[in-house]
Amino acid sequence: MIDRCPHHHEEPEERLSAPSSPSPGTPGEGRVRALPQQPTSSISPTKLLPLPYRVPAQRDGKGGGEGVAQNFWRSFEELTQSPDFEKHLHREFPPDASIWKDGVTRRRFLALMGASVALAGLSGCYRRPQEKIVPYVIQPEQLVPGIALQYATAMPLAGYGKGVIVDQQMGRAIKVEGNPRHPSTLGGTDVYMQSAPLALCDPDRSQVPTNRGNVATWSGFDNEFRATVERFGGAAKVRLRLLTEPVTSPTLYAQIQKLRKTYPNLQWHQWTPLSNDSARNGLQAALGRDASVIYDFSKATRILSLDSNFLQDDPGSQRYAMQFIRNRTVRWKPETMAAHHEQARVNEPYTVVNPLPSPTEMNRLYVVESAFTISGAKADHRLAVKPSEVQAIGRAIAAEVAGTATALAGDLQQHAAFIRAVAADLREHWGKSIVIAGDGQPASLHQLAHTINATLGNVGQTVLYTEPVEPEPVVCLDSLRDLVHAIHNKQVDLLLIVGGNPVFDAPADLDFAAAVETVPWRAHLSPYLDETSFHCQWHLPESHWLEMWGDIRGHDGTVSIIQPLIQPLYSTRSALELLATIAGDGATSAHDLVKNHWANVWKNDVDRRWEAVLRAGVIEGTAAKTINLPAGQTAASTQPATSPAASPIEISFHSDPTIFDGRFANIGWLQECPKPITKLTWDNAALMSSATAISLGLADRDHPELANGKMVELKVGERTLRMPAWVHPGYADGVIVAHCGYGHTRLGRVANGAGFNVYSLRTTSAMHSAPVTVQKVEGTYPLACTQNHQLMHGRDIVKTSTIANLHEHNAAHEEEPIALEGEATEHGRRVKLSIYPEYDYRGYRWGMVIDQTACIGCNACVVACQSENNIAVVGKEEVMLSREMHWLRIDTYFSDAGRLEDEPAQRAAGAEVMFQPMLCQHCEKAPCELVCPVEATSHSFEGINEMTYNRCVGTRYCSNNCPYKVRRFNFFNYSSPEPSLAIMRNPEVTVRTRGVMEKCTYCIQRIDAERTGRKIEQVRAEERGEATTMRTISADMRGKLEELPATTHLTACQQACPTEAIIFGDMNDASSFVHRLKTAAEYQRIHYGVLTELNTQPRTSYLERLTNPNPALKIGAAPASPSARAGGAA
């Protein structure tokens, strides 16, 4: 570290100047980057492992002699060095995690030990239960027991589809992957897609129709429906209302059209709580017609997001994320790894197009936002403001861009530098920028964004307008309001709610629950017997999308066929089947309905096209048509700004990053998945800045973290909600951010009672933000946050630098020696100095590189790992004891925005966020291996640190000795014995029991399948005298490495990643991308290993996080606003 840290000599001074910093050597040093250590011997660890040259982490505009270093920290506890935190730091698990505390005498202890030793021997002596083999009567074609089949289908989410490929083992859906052919995902996934196997097998899913709370049958429902229609005057007269989620499915829409013919008085409403109403209205205002907009981030070099979380919340987010990142980091051809994966089968190696982008090529993202989203985390410049301030900033930027700027209003003066720099930067990139507004902002801002895009010539380049994707687009809020009015006016006889949970998530002032009770006859189709079902006479269980036929459009209108992986597990129907039944098509299967619909479209060659479409997962040529706008149309008159009312404190409502709008609240994987940035699990909280918390009297200035978990009462209009506070870096002062979807009362065992129902504060006049009064109330609430778990004691772990710095320091250091993991080099010479055993890797040699520039912190890999590796959910109480079982976690680090002597609130105000996926590093010299008394963890001949569960006796020595804190221990039998969950488990991975250590295996089951398959192919090919595709061996290694077949498989996390931040492969294969990244000189400037000073020689290495800040803007200029200081002084 010494040679890599140009400002290291400043650090002792800065420590002296910092009043609160402890003397070196106290435990407190873990708080900041470790002090430069004096080499204790002539061979210092850093000399042993001369890591590639490091660019100064210090950023432009932050240097100087002020003693400001780039400090990284993970939480307020760490920042303020709270004494509890110091205690916590020295234990991997909190004290409660020890099973025996006090009160066990020595005698009792010995007695217990004696008994357990005796019983331990006996536990191996049991007769295995007799098993049965049940073969098919007629085995389905193509099905080979033990080999997974893949089916292309699509996941519907709030009306839009995302293409997936699902692995099926003997009829069980095991794992969901992205479909590279689908335009909305490009092969990427998100947490919702990954959690589908659990959603399908959720034991709380409703299994039979219920009639007024009693178990009923579908035929009973059909009969009663017909009878009720007759009672209200027959099909021609009955006033039937249909409430669905937004519909894009062509077949479903056709059914609704048919229904309208059968029931002439039918009215159709669409509702989803986190709709894009304002985007639709803004677009309508800008273009004068209904349209949809899609963005092409692959052509955009400057992006301005006005409160938009386009990396997560858009139906096309995975595509946008991929395109955005491809313009930001190492680029190669084919454009995506998924495409490479397909091409690799015909042996087309990677071509690196651009090892590192130049500062002009690399895109730059400006984010103005009210919450702290992952888009904000990836921003080069982020401005945290109140929701009501976004509009004014947007207008000021628009005026600057158009050249009509006048003097900035008083409030905007503090952002003047930002506004001018952004506008100038956008103007310089005419036709190559994007301005995108968020769904939480009013329509007028959306219209403004379209106007700016038109002014900048982006329309037709990066911003494309298409015909609306939905066949009948509506403004959801108006649609629901109409329905409630109609109910109040007694105009509704029958109400059929298909999907959604409006009683739970409708605006509170509509009082949907009371309204729906007054409808004479009502039924609700949903996967759970939820709040809405409770208020309807009939609850109808809905099929999961993995068990139904259907079709759906993606973000750009491309249609995918939804095909089932399994027969419905329970007595359920899909929306299509339900509507077909009441439209009189009940005898036709859903498969036939969908196929007939497309047969009518295609006219000829139907069977062949149907087969092809099912294989591909998308119907080519069904994307919405682009609208060619006459020039200048979008620059039409702008409607007056309608900002949300400004107020000292504003609340901003957002979709939850793990349970979405609440529909996934019963999925344990998603509840336990730490939310990006906050790392909260199992709950939501009122997120606020530390200055806000201090001004509310929740905490004092030295320890803002004391506010965490304290209850506050939020009052919006007349409605109040009590929920716990949570202080968080990077939030604007005077903003409370609340995630919707929590606080269910009747969804399932996992969802009920978790979190607080923020929908109860939302009203039709304040759907996205509102003025709020906050009051401290008595009481605290325990929140399970994983941010301080598995800390690495403040060592030099994350690295970041600017692309400009990187290129500046490029030339001088090109002849740095290159070290592959496993080889320490000194002056270009191989040296091996370790007491650990040496291995000679002549075969495969697996390795991984994680690109921190590309990681957007979306958690898809975390849930993918959980799904692939049968990782258990432990529950909130266990998470609070640091016992979560995730093999892969996303560590979040904050960079200091202030100086050491500043108050915590100031240092946190403009903090930047860095994501670092952390998993077993598969060290070459693994500290865990040597301490295992039973050799349950060992080193394989391909370099993998293996974990053998059946050998493990649970001493936990390995975990104690692991510097990366990536090993997980089964304190209890976490894997639920629930029978329905058994069918979702991956049969290729052991389900662990109590007392066993576990950790990342690099997906050894996938490696094994690949290796086995390739070797069988090889032997067969040789027998036939044919050639197999062999891996490439570089000239210097020829003769030293074995000739082996080339491999192309991906790990689960790698396959799930929407931005391809994780790269895995055979390091001995010279054509593999992982080999290139680890050896080629052009990457050594940003390639590093974590904690390599311990000489663990990790096999997983990292690429530094690169940013491209605007030289015209000083870092940290935006935050630390006057209000922060005012708040701090209050």
Place this chain on the structure above:
Amino acid sequence: MSQIFHPAMNVVARASIFGFVIILIFVGWVGATLDRSPYFTNQGIVKDQPVPFSHEHHVGGLGIDCRYCHTSVENSRFAGMPPTKTCMTCHSQIWTNAAMLEPVRESWRTSQPLQWQRVHNLPDYCYFNHAIHVNKGVGCNTCHGPVNNMPLMYQYASLQMRWCLDCHREPEQFIRPREQVFNMNYVAPTNQLELGRTLVEKYHVKKEQLLNCSVCHR
């Protein structure tokens, strides 16, 4: 103070010390023997099956190839159990009235599968792969024994880990030419070791890797 223990206690003490050691050894021996016995390993035990299927008749007598029924043995970790349809390819024509075959016909009529008692049962944490073994020259009867002479199927080997390791340590002792894998009457040549070494080389068997834990456990 008088002597607490009578001198005769010396004998008792010695006897009990040695006796305790002997008892320990005996208990250990009993445990180890039990653990290796068919009581736990199921080696050589015939199980009641719904149909008394005779491999001796079908394989030894009629000469049906293993792969006729165990179709996926060359491609999957699971060798595959024949669906009822496979039985009915012949038995819809011959022995159509045999009482013994009634469960098969019933399965065919009612579409309810036959439920066989599993004979070779590995613990769930062991991942054995048939495909790689038969493709690299491990014969069926190396592990399953003389199936062609088994009127009723039983487990030939102990299936304990030490038995697996015998071959994983020295595959050259057991490996045979690929074309002989399904030959039930194959007899290892006298120069097996020599031939085995050539085949290990030819089939790219990585001996050192065969001892990695993750080859079988994951």
